[in-house]
Amino acid sequence: MTVVVVLLVVAALVVAALILVSARQAGIGAERPSRYGRRRRVRQAPRFRLERLSQHRYVLHNEGATAAYDVRVDTKDLTVTEGETHMREFSAGHAQDYLLIQPMHGHVSELIVRWRNRPGADPEVVAELPLDTEVASEGQEA
Structure with a gap:
Protein backbone atom coordinates (compact mmCIF):
# COMPACT_ATOMS: atom_id res chain seq x y z
CA MET A 1 0.00 0.00 0.00
CA THR A 2 2.84 2.41 0.86
CA VAL A 3 4.50 1.64 -2.47
CA VAL A 4 1.31 2.50 -4.36
CA VAL A 5 1.01 5.85 -2.52
CA VAL A 6 4.65 6.68 -3.25
CA LEU A 7 4.17 5.81 -6.93
CA LEU A 8 1.04 8.00 -7.11
CA VAL A 9 2.89 10.92 -5.48
CA VAL A 10 5.84 10.53 -7.88
CA ALA A 11 3.49 10.35 -10.88
CA ALA A 12 1.66 13.47 -9.67
CA LEU A 13 4.97 15.33 -9.28
CA VAL A 14 6.07 14.31 -12.79
CA VAL A 15 2.76 15.47 -14.29
CA ALA A 16 2.98 18.77 -12.37
CA ALA A 17 6.55 19.30 -13.59
CA LEU A 18 5.51 18.63 -17.21
CA ILE A 19 2.63 21.08 -16.90
CA LEU A 20 4.94 23.71 -15.41
CA VAL A 21 7.55 23.28 -18.17
CA SER A 22 4.86 23.40 -20.86
CA ALA A 23 3.32 26.56 -19.42
CA ARG A 24 6.70 28.22 -19.12
CA GLN A 25 7.59 27.46 -22.74
CA ALA A 26 4.24 28.85 -23.88
CA GLY A 27 5.00 32.07 -21.95
CA ILE A 28 8.44 32.35 -23.56
CA GLY A 29 6.91 31.81 -26.99
CA ALA A 30 4.41 34.59 -26.33
CA GLU A 31 7.27 37.03 -25.60
CA ARG A 32 9.21 36.27 -28.79
CA PRO A 33 7.15 38.29 -31.28
CA SER A 34 7.35 41.32 -29.02
CA ARG A 35 11.14 41.12 -28.67
CA TYR A 36 11.50 40.27 -32.35
CA GLY A 37 9.34 43.24 -33.29
CA ARG A 38 11.50 45.62 -31.24
CA ARG A 39 14.68 44.29 -32.84
CA ARG A 40 13.12 44.52 -36.26
CA ARG A 41 12.11 48.16 -35.73
CA VAL A 42 15.66 49.01 -34.65
CA ARG A 43 17.12 47.38 -37.76
CA GLN A 44 14.69 49.23 -40.00
CA ALA A 45 15.53 52.66 -38.59
Missing part, protein backbone atom coordinates in the same frame (compact mmCIF):
# COMPACT_ATOMS: atom_id res chain seq x y z
CA PRO A 46 17.93 54.90 -40.53
CA ARG A 47 21.56 54.21 -39.64
CA PHE A 48 24.27 56.58 -40.82
CA ARG A 49 27.93 55.80 -41.51
CA LEU A 50 30.67 58.14 -42.72
CA GLU A 51 33.27 56.73 -45.10
CA ARG A 52 36.53 58.48 -45.89
CA LEU A 53 37.66 58.18 -49.51
CA SER A 54 40.71 60.46 -49.51
CA GLN A 55 42.22 63.34 -47.58
CA HIS A 56 39.14 65.57 -47.95
CA ARG A 57 36.51 63.36 -49.59
CA TYR A 58 33.86 61.64 -47.49
CA VAL A 59 30.63 59.78 -48.19
CA LEU A 60 27.66 59.72 -45.81
CA HIS A 61 25.65 56.48 -46.12
CA ASN A 62 22.18 55.59 -44.81
CA GLU A 63 22.60 51.87 -44.14
CA GLY A 64 19.21 51.54 -42.47
CA ALA A 65 16.14 50.04 -44.12
CA THR A 66 14.06 53.24 -44.03
CA ALA A 67 14.48 56.85 -45.07
CA ALA A 68 15.47 59.64 -42.70
CA TYR A 69 13.66 62.98 -42.86
CA ASP A 70 14.73 66.57 -42.23
CA VAL A 71 18.38 65.48 -42.18
CA ARG A 72 20.89 68.09 -41.04
CA VAL A 73 24.64 67.56 -41.09
CA ASP A 74 26.46 69.78 -38.59
CA THR A 75 29.98 70.23 -39.95
CA LYS A 76 31.02 72.65 -37.20
CA ASP A 77 33.96 74.72 -38.55
CA LEU A 78 34.69 72.48 -41.54
CA THR A 79 34.46 74.12 -44.94
CA VAL A 80 31.98 72.20 -47.12
CA THR A 81 32.80 72.72 -50.79
CA GLU A 82 30.65 69.82 -52.08
CA GLY A 83 27.61 68.15 -50.58
CA GLU A 84 24.30 69.18 -49.07
CA THR A 85 24.11 69.72 -45.32
CA HIS A 86 20.28 69.79 -45.18
CA MET A 87 18.05 67.29 -46.95
CA ARG A 88 14.30 66.79 -46.68
CA GLU A 89 14.65 63.05 -47.23
CA PHE A 90 17.67 60.76 -47.16
CA SER A 91 16.53 57.41 -48.59
CA ALA A 92 17.63 54.00 -47.36
CA GLY A 93 20.75 52.95 -49.25
CA HIS A 94 21.43 56.53 -50.36
CA ALA A 95 24.93 58.04 -50.20
CA GLN A 96 25.91 61.73 -50.20
CA ASP A 97 29.40 62.83 -51.25
CA TYR A 98 31.22 65.60 -49.37
CA LEU A 99 34.42 67.54 -49.84
CA LEU A 100 35.37 68.76 -46.35
CA ILE A 101 38.32 71.00 -45.51
CA GLN A 102 39.62 71.31 -41.93
CA PRO A 103 39.72 74.86 -40.50
CA MET A 104 43.06 76.63 -40.18
CA HIS A 105 42.48 77.44 -36.49
CA GLY A 106 41.85 73.96 -35.15
CA HIS A 107 40.72 70.44 -35.80
CA VAL A 108 37.19 69.03 -36.17
CA SER A 109 37.01 65.36 -35.16
CA GLU A 110 33.36 64.52 -35.83
CA LEU A 111 30.22 65.36 -37.76
CA ILE A 112 26.83 65.44 -36.09
CA VAL A 113 23.89 64.13 -38.11
CA ARG A 114 20.36 64.98 -36.94
CA TRP A 115 17.19 63.53 -38.46
CA ARG A 116 13.64 62.41 -37.85
CA ASN A 117 12.33 58.91 -38.49
CA ARG A 118 9.08 60.26 -39.95
CA PRO A 119 8.21 63.60 -41.52
CA GLY A 120 6.63 66.05 -39.11
CA ALA A 121 6.95 66.37 -35.38
CA ASP A 122 8.84 63.17 -34.56
CA PRO A 123 11.60 63.59 -31.97
CA GLU A 124 15.00 64.33 -33.46
CA VAL A 125 17.59 61.55 -33.55
CA VAL A 126 21.27 62.51 -33.24
CA ALA A 127 24.38 60.57 -34.27
CA GLU A 128 27.99 61.67 -33.84
CA LEU A 129 30.14 60.31 -36.65
CA PRO A 130 33.92 60.43 -36.18
CA LEU A 131 36.05 61.89 -38.95
CA ASP A 132 39.18 59.95 -39.79
CA THR A 133 41.36 62.99 -40.33
CA GLU A 134 44.84 61.56 -40.26
CA VAL A 135 47.25 63.52 -42.43
CA ALA A 136 47.49 61.96 -45.87
CA SER A 137 50.77 61.67 -47.69
CA GLU A 138 51.82 64.67 -49.75
CA GLY A 139 50.64 64.65 -53.31
CA GLN A 140 47.43 62.78 -52.49
CA GLU A 141 44.54 64.34 -54.31
CA ALA A 142 41.42 65.62 -52.58
Whole structure:
Protein backbone atom coordinates (compact mmCIF):
# COMPACT_ATOMS: atom_id res chain seq x y z
CA MET A 1 0.00 0.00 0.00
CA THR A 2 2.84 2.41 0.86
CA VAL A 3 4.50 1.64 -2.47
CA VAL A 4 1.31 2.50 -4.36
CA VAL A 5 1.01 5.85 -2.52
CA VAL A 6 4.65 6.68 -3.25
CA LEU A 7 4.17 5.81 -6.93
CA LEU A 8 1.04 8.00 -7.11
CA VAL A 9 2.89 10.92 -5.48
CA VAL A 10 5.84 10.53 -7.88
CA ALA A 11 3.49 10.35 -10.88
CA ALA A 12 1.66 13.47 -9.67
CA LEU A 13 4.97 15.33 -9.28
CA VAL A 14 6.07 14.31 -12.79
CA VAL A 15 2.76 15.47 -14.29
CA ALA A 16 2.98 18.77 -12.37
CA ALA A 17 6.55 19.30 -13.59
CA LEU A 18 5.51 18.63 -17.21
CA ILE A 19 2.63 21.08 -16.90
CA LEU A 20 4.94 23.71 -15.41
CA VAL A 21 7.55 23.28 -18.17
CA SER A 22 4.86 23.40 -20.86
CA ALA A 23 3.32 26.56 -19.42
CA ARG A 24 6.70 28.22 -19.12
CA GLN A 25 7.59 27.46 -22.74
CA ALA A 26 4.24 28.85 -23.88
CA GLY A 27 5.00 32.07 -21.95
CA ILE A 28 8.44 32.35 -23.56
CA GLY A 29 6.91 31.81 -26.99
CA ALA A 30 4.41 34.59 -26.33
CA GLU A 31 7.27 37.03 -25.60
CA ARG A 32 9.21 36.27 -28.79
CA PRO A 33 7.15 38.29 -31.28
CA SER A 34 7.35 41.32 -29.02
CA ARG A 35 11.14 41.12 -28.67
CA TYR A 36 11.50 40.27 -32.35
CA GLY A 37 9.34 43.24 -33.29
CA ARG A 38 11.50 45.62 -31.24
CA ARG A 39 14.68 44.29 -32.84
CA ARG A 40 13.12 44.52 -36.26
CA ARG A 41 12.11 48.16 -35.73
CA VAL A 42 15.66 49.01 -34.65
CA ARG A 43 17.12 47.38 -37.76
CA GLN A 44 14.69 49.23 -40.00
CA ALA A 45 15.53 52.66 -38.59
CA PRO A 46 17.93 54.90 -40.53
CA ARG A 47 21.56 54.21 -39.64
CA PHE A 48 24.27 56.58 -40.82
CA ARG A 49 27.93 55.80 -41.51
CA LEU A 50 30.67 58.14 -42.72
CA GLU A 51 33.27 56.73 -45.10
CA ARG A 52 36.53 58.48 -45.89
CA LEU A 53 37.66 58.18 -49.51
CA SER A 54 40.71 60.46 -49.51
CA GLN A 55 42.22 63.34 -47.58
CA HIS A 56 39.14 65.57 -47.95
CA ARG A 57 36.51 63.36 -49.59
CA TYR A 58 33.86 61.64 -47.49
CA VAL A 59 30.63 59.78 -48.19
CA LEU A 60 27.66 59.72 -45.81
CA HIS A 61 25.65 56.48 -46.12
CA ASN A 62 22.18 55.59 -44.81
CA GLU A 63 22.60 51.87 -44.14
CA GLY A 64 19.21 51.54 -42.47
CA ALA A 65 16.14 50.04 -44.12
CA THR A 66 14.06 53.24 -44.03
CA ALA A 67 14.48 56.85 -45.07
CA ALA A 68 15.47 59.64 -42.70
CA TYR A 69 13.66 62.98 -42.86
CA ASP A 70 14.73 66.57 -42.23
CA VAL A 71 18.38 65.48 -42.18
CA ARG A 72 20.89 68.09 -41.04
CA VAL A 73 24.64 67.56 -41.09
CA ASP A 74 26.46 69.78 -38.59
CA THR A 75 29.98 70.23 -39.95
CA LYS A 76 31.02 72.65 -37.20
CA ASP A 77 33.96 74.72 -38.55
CA LEU A 78 34.69 72.48 -41.54
CA THR A 79 34.46 74.12 -44.94
CA VAL A 80 31.98 72.20 -47.12
CA THR A 81 32.80 72.72 -50.79
CA GLU A 82 30.65 69.82 -52.08
CA GLY A 83 27.61 68.15 -50.58
CA GLU A 84 24.30 69.18 -49.07
CA THR A 85 24.11 69.72 -45.32
CA HIS A 86 20.28 69.79 -45.18
CA MET A 87 18.05 67.29 -46.95
CA ARG A 88 14.30 66.79 -46.68
CA GLU A 89 14.65 63.05 -47.23
CA PHE A 90 17.67 60.76 -47.16
CA SER A 91 16.53 57.41 -48.59
CA ALA A 92 17.63 54.00 -47.36
CA GLY A 93 20.75 52.95 -49.25
CA HIS A 94 21.43 56.53 -50.36
CA ALA A 95 24.93 58.04 -50.20
CA GLN A 96 25.91 61.73 -50.20
CA ASP A 97 29.40 62.83 -51.25
CA TYR A 98 31.22 65.60 -49.37
CA LEU A 99 34.42 67.54 -49.84
CA LEU A 100 35.37 68.76 -46.35
CA ILE A 101 38.32 71.00 -45.51
CA GLN A 102 39.62 71.31 -41.93
CA PRO A 103 39.72 74.86 -40.50
CA MET A 104 43.06 76.63 -40.18
CA HIS A 105 42.48 77.44 -36.49
CA GLY A 106 41.85 73.96 -35.15
CA HIS A 107 40.72 70.44 -35.80
CA VAL A 108 37.19 69.03 -36.17
CA SER A 109 37.01 65.36 -35.16
CA GLU A 110 33.36 64.52 -35.83
CA LEU A 111 30.22 65.36 -37.76
CA ILE A 112 26.83 65.44 -36.09
CA VAL A 113 23.89 64.13 -38.11
CA ARG A 114 20.36 64.98 -36.94
CA TRP A 115 17.19 63.53 -38.46
CA ARG A 116 13.64 62.41 -37.85
CA ASN A 117 12.33 58.91 -38.49
CA ARG A 118 9.08 60.26 -39.95
CA PRO A 119 8.21 63.60 -41.52
CA GLY A 120 6.63 66.05 -39.11
CA ALA A 121 6.95 66.37 -35.38
CA ASP A 122 8.84 63.17 -34.56
CA PRO A 123 11.60 63.59 -31.97
CA GLU A 124 15.00 64.33 -33.46
CA VAL A 125 17.59 61.55 -33.55
CA VAL A 126 21.27 62.51 -33.24
CA ALA A 127 24.38 60.57 -34.27
CA GLU A 128 27.99 61.67 -33.84
CA LEU A 129 30.14 60.31 -36.65
CA PRO A 130 33.92 60.43 -36.18
CA LEU A 131 36.05 61.89 -38.95
CA ASP A 132 39.18 59.95 -39.79
CA THR A 133 41.36 62.99 -40.33
CA GLU A 134 44.84 61.56 -40.26
CA VAL A 135 47.25 63.52 -42.43
CA ALA A 136 47.49 61.96 -45.87
CA SER A 137 50.77 61.67 -47.69
CA GLU A 138 51.82 64.67 -49.75
CA GLY A 139 50.64 64.65 -53.31
CA GLN A 140 47.43 62.78 -52.49
CA GLU A 141 44.54 64.34 -54.31
CA ALA A 142 41.42 65.62 -52.58
